[in-house]
Amino acid sequence: MFIVFEGIDGSGLTTQSKILGKYLEKRGKKVFLTKEPTENLIGKIIRKILKGQRKLNQETLALLFAADRSMHMDIIKERLKDSFVICDRYYFSNYAYQMLDVDIEYLIQINSRFLKPDLTIFLNVPPEVCKKRIDENREHIEIFETLETLERIKKNYLEIMERFRREGFNIAEIDGNRSIEETHEAVVKYLEKYIK
Numbered sequence: 788m789f790i791v792f793e794g795i796d797g798s799g800l801t802t803q804s805k806i807l808g809k810y811l812e813k814r815g816k817k818v819f820l821t822k823e824p825t826e827n828l829i830g831k832i833i834r835k836i837l838k839g840q841r842k843l844n845q846e847t848l849a850l851l852f853a854a855d856r857s858m859h860m861d862i863i864k865e866r867l868k869d870s871f872v873i874c875d876r877y878y879f880s881n882y883a884y885q886m887l888d889v890d891i892e893y894l895i896q897i898n899s900r901f902l903k904p905d906l907t908i909f910l911n912v913p914p915e916v917c918k919k920r921i922d923e924n925r926e927h928i929e930i931f932e933t934l935e936t937l938e939r940i941k942k943n944y945l946e947i948m949e950r951f952r953r954e955g956f957n958i959a960e961i962d963g964n965r966s967i968e969e970t971h972e973a974v975v976k977y978l979e980k981y982i983k
Contacts, residue, residue, distance in 0.1 A: 788867075788871050788872070788905045788906070788982075789863065789867060789872050789874070789902060789903075789904045789905045789906075790807070790871065790872065790873045790874070790904065790905065790906045790907075790908065790978070791873075791874045791876070791877040791879070791904040791906070791907045791908070792804050792873070792874070792875055792876070792907075792908050792910065793876065793877065793879045793880060793883075793907055793908065793909045793910070793944065794909055794910035794911070794912060794944070794963065795883075795912070795914060795917050795937050795940050795941050795944065796917060796921060796931060796932050796937065797912070797916070797917030797918065797919075797920040797921040797932075797937075798910040798911075798912040798917055798963050799910055799912065799920075799963050799967065799970060800875045800876060800910060801822070801875050802967060803908075803910060803963075803967075803970060803971060803974060804820060804822070804873050804874075804875045805820065806967070806971045807873055807971065807974055807975070807978070808820045808871075808873050810971070810975060811871050811873075816870075816871050817869055817870040817871065818870055818871045818872075818873060819866040819870040819871070819872045819873070820873050820875070821859070821862065821863065821866075821872065821873070821874050821875070822874065822875035822876060823852070823855065823856060823859060823874065823875070823876045823877060823880065824837075824852065824855050824876075825855055825858065825859050827855065827858055827859075829851055829854050829855040829858065830855045832851065833848070833851050833852060833855060836848060836851075837931070844888075845885055845887065845888035845889050846885075846888075846889050846893075848885065849881060849885040849889050849893075849894055849897065850897065852881045852885070853881070853897045853898055856877075856878065856881075856898065856901055857901075860901060860902060863902060864902065874904075877904060877907070878898040878901060879907060879909075879944070879947055879948070879951070881894060881898060882894050882895070882898075882943070882947045883940050883943040883944040883947055884931055884940055884943075886943050886947075887936070887939060887940070887943070891947075903956065904956070904957075905957065906957050906958075906959065906978065906981055907948075907951075907956060907957065907958045907959070908958075908959050908961055908974055908977070908978075909944065909948055909958060909959065909960045909961065910961055910963035910970065911960050911961065911962055911963055911964070912962075912963040912964045913964055914934055914937035914938045914941050915934060916964055917937055918932070918933075918934045918937060948960065957981065959974075959977045959981075961973045961974055961977065
């Protein structure tokens with residue numbers, strides 16, 4: 788099963804991905820945790836751009852994300868043969884962030900051949916809460932991590948999620964503005980219902 792966590796920066800994607808992985812392992816499931824951008828060569832270049840260490844236009848950045856994802860697909864498909872794959876960000880992030888400056892139809896086109904997630908979990912957290920978490924927990928602020936930008940990205944996410952729900956994607960919207968444990972319980976509740 789291919790599970791993807793999505794949300795704006797500071798919404799708890801990495802934390803919830805790891806906790807869900809441990810939860811499934813305790814129940815005898817084999818789990819592979821992964822994330823985007825990846826740790827491969829292209830992913831490392833993307834991370835430098837996000838940290839503001841390199842400058843690049845948004846269309847080129849969108850293509851880099853797609854190239855990184857193309858390499859990632861081989862690993863995901865192989866792991867799906869015997870594992871639950873939990874991915875911290877996927878192409879919905881690409882859409883929500885890059886559509887600030889790039890046409891959404893173009894973004895969808897360059898990602899159209901990639902694997903459809905079995906379940907996408909969108910952690911819905913107010914941008915001001917996410918910004919507070921970022922400021923408290925990170926040494927470096929990335930290029931998208933201003934309050935105004937997070938608000939715009941959140942709006943993009945909600946538009947994208949609604950569009951893809953209509954196209955048959957399985958998307959759960961979880962309130963992430965509560966404790967880590969309460970958010971995890973809500974994720975598990977939805978996942979168990981879906982698996983059954």
